[in-house]
Amino acid sequence: MTAIQLPKTYDFKSTEERVYARWEEQGYFKPANHPRKKGFDPSRKPFVISIPPPNVTGELHLGHAMFVAMEDLMIRYQRMKGVPALWVPGSDHAGIATQLKVEEDLLRTEEVTRDELGREEFLKRTWAWKEKYHAIISRQIRRLGASVDWSRERFTLDEGLSLAVREAFVRLYEKGLIYRGPRLINWSPGLRTAVSDLEVEYNEEDGLLYFFKYRIQGSDDFIPVATTRPETILADTAVAVHPQDARYQKFIGATALVPMLDRHIPVIADEYVDREFGTGALKITPGHDANDYQIGMRHKLPIISILDEAAHITKEGGPYAGMDRFAARKKIWADMRAKDLVIKTESYRQRVPRSQRGGEIIEPMISTQWFVTIQSLAQPALEAVDSGRIKIVPEYFTKVYRNWMENIQDWCISRQLWWGHRIPVWYASDGSMFCARTEEEALAQAKARFGKAVELKQDPDVLDTWFSSGLWPFSTLGWPQATPDLAYFYPTSMLETGYDILFFWVARMIMMGLEFTGQVPFHTVYLHGLVRDDQGRKMSKTLGNVIDPLEVMDKYGTDALRFTLLVGSTPGQDVNLSLDKVGANRNFANKLWNAGRFVIGALDGAPATMNAELQPTLADAWIWARAKQVMAVCQRLFETYQYGEAGRQVYDFFWSEFADWYIEIAKLQLAEGGDRALKTCDLLVRVLDICLRLLHPFTPFITEELWGHLKAASLAHPANLPTHGGQWPEALIVAPWPGPLPDEGKDEGALRDFAIFQETVRSIRNLRAEKNVKPGQKLAAMLASTDCFEMLDNQRQPLAALTQLDLDKLQITRSMEKKPDGYVGLVAGPVEIYVSLAEALDPIFERARIEKELAAARQQVQRLQKLLDSDFGQKAPDNVVEKEKARLEGFKSTARSLEEQLKNTR
RNA sequence: GGGCGAGUAGCUCAGUUGGUUAGAGCGCUUCCUUUACAAGGAAGAAGUCGUAGGUUCGAGUCCUAUCUCGCCCACCA
Numbered sequence: 001m002t003a004i005q006l007p008k009t010y011d012f013k014s015t016e017e018r019v020y021a022r023w024e025e026q027g028y029f030k031p032a033n034h035p036r037k038k039g040f041d042p043s044r045k046p047f048v049i050s051i052p053p054p055n056v057t058g059e060l061h062l063g064h065a066m067f068v069a070m071e072d073l074m075i076r077y078q079r080m081k082g083v084p085a086l087w088v089p090g091s092d093h094a095g096i097a098t099q100l101k102v103e104e105d106l107l108r109t110e111e112v113t114r115d116e117l118g119r120e121e122f123l124k125r126t127w128a129w130k131e132k133y134h135a136i137i138s139r140q141i142r143r144l145g146a147s148v149d150w151s152r153e154r155f156t157l158d159e160g161l162s163l164a165v166r167e168a169f170v171r172l173y174e175k176g177l178i179y180r181g182p183r184l185i186n187w188s189p190g191l192r193t194a195v196s197d198l199e200v201e202y203n204e205e206d207g208l209l210y211f212f213k214y215r216i217q218g219s220d221d222f223i224p225v226a227t228t229r230p231e232t233i234l235a236d237t238a239v240a241v242h243p244q245d246a247r248y249q250k251f252i253g254a255t256a257l258v259p260m261l262d263r264h265i266p267v268i269a270d271e272y273v274d275r276e277f278g279t280g281a282l283k284i285t286p287g288h289d290a291n292d293y294q295i296g297m298r299h300k301l302p303i304i305s306i307l308d309e310a311a312h313i314t315k316e317g318g319p320y321a322g323m324d325r326f327a328a329r330k331k332i333w334a335d336m337r338a339k340d341l342v343i344k345t346e347s348y349r350q351r352v353p354r355s356q357r358g359g360e361i362i363e364p365m366i367s368t369q370w371f372v373t374i375q376s377l378a379q380p381a382l383e384a385v386d387s388g389r390i391k392i393v394p395e396y397f398t399k400v401y402r403n404w405m406e407n408i409q410d411w412c413i414s415r416q417l418w419w420g421h422r423i424p425v426w427y428a429s430d431g432s433m434f435c436a437r438t439e440e441e442a443l444a445q446a447k448a449r450f451g452k453a454v455e456l457k458q459d460p461d462v463l464d465t466w467f468s469s470g471l472w473p474f475s476t477l478g479w480p481q482a483t484p485d486l487a488y489f490y491p492t493s494m495l496e497t498g499y500d501i502l503f504f505w506v507a508r509m510i511m512m513g514l515e516f517t518g519q520v521p522f523h524t525v526y527l528h529g530l531v532r533d534d535q536g537r538k539m540s541k542t543l544g545n546v547i548d549p550l551e552v553m554d555k556y557g558t559d560a561l562r563f564t565l566l567v568g569s570t571p572g573q574d575v576n577l578s579l580d581k582v583g584a585n586r587n588f589a590n591k592l593w594n595a596g597r598f599v600i601g602a603l604d605g606a607p608a609t610m611n612a613e614l615q616p617t618l619a620d621a622w623i624w625a626r627a628k629q630v631m632a633v634c635q636r637l638f639e640t641y642q643y644g645e646a647g648r649q650v651y652d653f654f655w656s657e658f659a660d661w662y663i664e665i666a667k668l669q670l671a672e673g674g675d676r677a678l679k680t681c682d683l684l685v686r687v688l689d690i691c692l693r694l695l696h697p698f699t700p701f702i703t704e705e706l707w708g709h710l711k712a713a714s715l716a717h718p719a720n721l722p723t724h725g726g727q728w729p730e731a732l733i734v735a736p737w738p739g740p741l742p743d744e745g746k747d748e749g750a751l752r753d754f755a756i757f758q759e760t761v762r763s764i765r766n767l768r769a770e771k772n773v774k775p776g777q778k779l780a781a782m783l784a785s786t787d788c789f790e791m792l793d794n795q796r797q798p799l800a801a802l803t804q805l806d807l808d809k810l811q812i813t814r815s816m817e818k819k820p821d822g823y824v825g826l827v828a829g830p831v832e833i834y835v836s837l838a839e840a841l842d843p844i845f846e847r848a849r850i851e852k853e854l855a856a857a858r859q860q861v862q863r864l865q866k867l868l869d870s871d872f873g874q875k876a877p878d879n880v881v882e883k884e885k886a887r888l889e890g891f892k893s894t895a896r897s898l899e900e901q902l903k904n905t906r
Numbered sequence: 907g908g909g910c911g912a913g914u915a916g917c918u919c920a921g922u923u924g925g926u927u928a929g930a931g932c933g934c935u936u937c938c939u940u941u942a943c944a945a946g947g948a949a950g951a952a953g954u955c956g957u958a959g960g961u962u963c964g965a966g967u968c969c970u971a972u973c974u975c976g977c978c979c980a981c982c983a
Contacts, residue, residue, distance in 0.1 A: 008943090240983095272982095278983055530977095536918090583945080584932070648921095652929095765948060772937075863926095867964090876963060
């Protein structure tokens with residue numbers, strides 16, 4: 001027999017790399033059943049996740065680590081259950097984000113702007129950037145252990161997906177759900193593009209509220225007005241007051257004069273105005289404010305734009321034309337002061353709209369953009385979730401989703417960028433539009449229209465990144481082609497992502513999935529929380545609290561990081577990642593390794609044949625019963641998405657039951673040699689095997705590695721120890737999830753007896769610790785118990801070994817007439833314990849100790865008696881009452897034993 | 907203004923059909939380098955589960971109110 005020796009320490013770094021490479025080479029990441037495979041069975045239901053495609057802008061962060069850990073866990077679980085599991089990988093071109101990065105990079109390295117470079121050259125550079133960062137990010141995703149099917153990897157700008165994007169656009173256009181027109185949109189002056197409502201963030205900031213006079217034409221009177229943005233005065237087209245406001249009644253219908261420009265604008269009455277706020281009079285700027293825009297529509301006011309693309313004042317701004325918006329603000333205020341139009345300024349806390357990307361202040365302005373009419377898409381999307389066809393975990397996010405869907409506005413989908421999907425619309429010189437899948441098609445349309453070939457120009461804008469991400473679950477499977485993959489794998493099963501992109505991504509996928517495929521894109525949405533630092537703060541560069549997952553993996557291993565993220569998280573709840581915790585989980589991996597080493601070592605030297613008739617010991621029966629329970633609990637928890645709790649269950653079972661108790665007792669059983677030793681090995685192998693399988697979705701690397709060694713050692717052993725399933729699969733990643741385990745029919749008894757055994761051991765250990773008995777010193781003891789006599793008698797050896805009792809001086813009886821002299825009395829449930837400890841014996845101290853324990857026991861008896869006498873006895877279910885009754889009996893017998901001991905102690 | 911989440915041991919957090927002595931990790935105290943493991947083992951201290959009511963035989967768990975913190979949505983100039 002060749003002994004298999006495991007290295008003393010687990011080298012996670014080299015193992016992770018080697019194990020992942022083997023998985024990938026062996027093709028384990030491909031679904032077990034798929035259309036291109038021989039013997040394809042379309043009736044087998046697959047489990048499918050589309051990866052939230054990482055941006056090609058940068059490197060791995062903890063958000064990636066989180067979703068990879070979570071989704072990999074789900075995929076591995078399903079794969080082990082025998083379900084054909086497909087995890088589709090890919091990445092996102094991330095329009096604005098990437099373009100920004102590349103622009104910054106070019107400016108820094110070559111000192112050129114994108115305009116100097118030109119569109120074509122800039123895109124070439126951006127593709128090069130994409131190649132570089134795509135390589136980095138996919139290597140890092142591998143590092144996390146993602147068992148994605150790399151052969152199906154997609155990129156949002158690749159040919160197939162671009163086709164899907166154009167198809168989607170054309171279909172919406174032809175249905176009349178896409179329109180183009182001037183609307184008030186959010187404009188990012190630095191990026192010189194429109195952004196959607198979702199891309200604007202509002203920051204609380206200190207600012208000023210400017211109070212000034214709106215002069216009335218033909219009088220010396222004025223209306224006081226307040227604003228936070230004085231430069232927008234230049235674009236005012238009305239002054240509004242509340243129709244019932246007594247102060248301003250007389251002005252309604254009058255003409256006001258715009259400061260500095262003396263433009264004539266009406267004073268109007270509108271319910272919208274809040275009489276309490278500011279001066280109670282409101283300047284109306286339909287060109288640069290969303291609410292004013294609405295009021296402007298109601299009153300058919302003209303719209304004036306005073307800002308250009310770069311937020312410089314336009315010629316509409318008269319003397320201020322060409323100035324920057326903030327410079328203009330200062331200048332106009334100074335000029336107004338000179339003309340006695342200024343009343344005062346007040347400091348004011350306001351919410352400032354800023355770009356989610358650049359951070360600069362967003363200007364609402366009128367601009368011609370493309371929009372998706374959202375109502376007809378939102379309705380089915382709302383219904384799909386309300387009806388339960390899509391289930392959101394945790395459930396409370398359903399409300400958040402509904403709230404947003406019900407108040408959704410048309411979606412501005414055009415961006416004035418270069419990096420992205422070009423809008424598939426071409427214009428003729430007369431301005432007529434042709435929306436088509438290809439330029440040829442557009443040209444053909446134009447020819448048909450004009451009766452001759454004409455030149456067309458494609459719309460220079462690109463689409464919002466989220467337009468293409470919205471198609472992700474089906475575009476990655478081949479849509480719009482009716483591919484076999486699409487037929488088999490779509491709709492997908494699970495969409496797992498952070499709750500921060502519920503609206504950006506999840507909601508849009510639901511709308512577009514229903515619109516284009518007529519089906520929900522996925523059945524379940526699992527939303528994880530955001531990863532924060534150990535104090536719950538958002539990680540940010542300015543705070544300096546960013547944790548780099550790569551460093552964490554270097555230091556503690558991927559498994560430790562994954563386990564921490566998975567076990568430390570509850571659906572929808574943020575995770576505060578502490579490195580202490582990762583360290584603790586690294587220790588867990590170490591514990592696994594060492595326990596594995598022990599089990600494998602135990603095989604070496606065990607006999608070759610086993611007596612099948614040999615009865616399991618108490619510890620054997622107990623650990624098997626517990627393994628069965630843990631497996632069942634895990635199963636239930638996995639099915640209800642309570643992965644963290646499942647991980648904790650296995651962690652605790654493995655460490656504090658299997659390692660702390662069973663292995664310790666197994667050492668004794670192994671020392672017995674013969675059949676007993678082999679039987680023990682068998683159980684060690686089987687329970688370890690089950691633990692490794694249950695843990696594999698959490699910590700794939702160490703479990704695969706250890707399991708491989710365990711398998712080799714078991715097969716090398718002459719007895720050819722099987723797993724509980726009877727055979728050893730080729731790798732843990734494709735091993736079956738532990739199914740129902742064979743029942744040995746005496747679980748209840750074993751669980752109860754072992755608990756008493758543990759309590760007995762703990763009491764004696766406790767005594768030794770309290771009395772400072774030297775570890776090596778063997779003590780004599782007597783144990784008495786009517787109920788547990790046989791059990792204790794059978795457990796003499798482990799009992800003595802675990803508590804350092806002298807086996808030859810360990811007496812076990814059914815009852816004790818009188819406490820022997822020089823012995824300290826203890827009680828562990830139904831067991832009376834007497835330990836020879838003459839030198840430590842102080843009757844006064846002992847009496848005090850026993851009295852204290854007795855008082856506690858009596859109190860429990862009283863409490864339980866009272867409980868059982870109350871309505872509880874009648875109304876609570878029988879099993880609950882029975883449990884309490886048993887408990888009461890336990891305390892009664894403990895009290896009786898203590899009374900005996902008290903009597904005997906003087 | 908509307909909505910959501912959280913408040914449990916010194917710290918960070920688990921605790922999903924309500925079951926009666928509330929758990930973990932880290933930290934803390936005492937002891938132990940015994941051939942799986944000191945990244946370890948044994949024993950231990952530590953919590954009126956934010957507050958006040960309510961439902962119930964029974965509430966950390968359900969309901970109402972309230973306080974504190976965090977987030978999301980809407981944007982009163």
